[in-house]
Amino acid sequence: MAVRIHPTAEVSDQATIGEGTSIWHQCQIRPGVRLGQNCNIGKGVYVDAGVQIGDNVKIQNYVSVYHGVTVEDGVFIGPHVCFTNDMRPRAVNPDGSPKSADDWVLSETRIQRGAALGANSTIRCGITIGEWAMVGSGSVVTRDVPAHGLVFGNPARLRAFVCACGASLHSDHREGDLVVARCEECDTLVKIPAQVWESVR
Incomplete structure (x- = not known):
């Protein structure tokens, strides 16, 4: 399948773009980026140098994915999601000189496989968002999110667990240190560490 790049997009010759990927209006894809197959990159998206993005990823309008962010297969990133990559950002050094790359x-x-980040959420750097986790719109995520975790708020807190299909998971039975949870819609069973399950607020 052909790669589709809108004429207004700026895509570096040093970026790798997978088959079937679409890059829409006014995007900027910098050198060293790897975009997987069948991705959909919405209007105004900025992908910084060296960022690695897996297959079947959907990034909605006006997201900036900065250096140091890795996005695995099947991730959804809603419009205006904000990533960061510096815990102590400053424009200048203590002596007033402009900061350099060093x-x-x-x-x-x-951001692990299948996770979904809601519109306008802010993702603090240095964390991992687990497989099939879901972040509510407008949330500020400041800590790791477990696999299948549903978080929202400012700061975002773990509120529940969701299936890969997006529906709620409910405790079905225990197997040692694991809670076996059942999806209310598709009947899938998911195993979650009991300690993590019990940390829901």
């Missing part, structure tokens, strides 16, 4: 410490962020 004057800051990169904090890496990983």
Whole structure:
């Protein structure tokens, strides 16, 4: 399948774009980026140098994915999601001189397979959002999110667990240190560590 790049997009010759991927109006894809197959990159998206993005990823309008962020397969990133990559950002050094690339410490962020980030959420750097997790719109995520976790709020807190289909999971039975949860819609069973399950607020 052909790669589709809108004429207004700026895509570096040093970026790798997978088959079937679409890059829409006014995007900027910088050198060293790897975009997987069958991705959909919405209007005004900025992908910083060296960012790695998996297959079947959907990034909605006006998202900036900064250096140090890794996005695995099947992730959904809603419009205006904000990533960061520096825990102590400053424009200048204490002596007033402009900061250079060597004057800051990169904090890496990983968004794991199938996770979904709601519109206008802010993702603090240095955390991992687990497989099939879901972040509510407008949330400020400041800590790791477990697999299948549903978080929302400011700061975002773990509120429940969701299936890969997006529906709620409910405790079915225990297997040792695991809670076996059942999806209320598709009847899928998901195993979640009991300690994590019991941390829901």
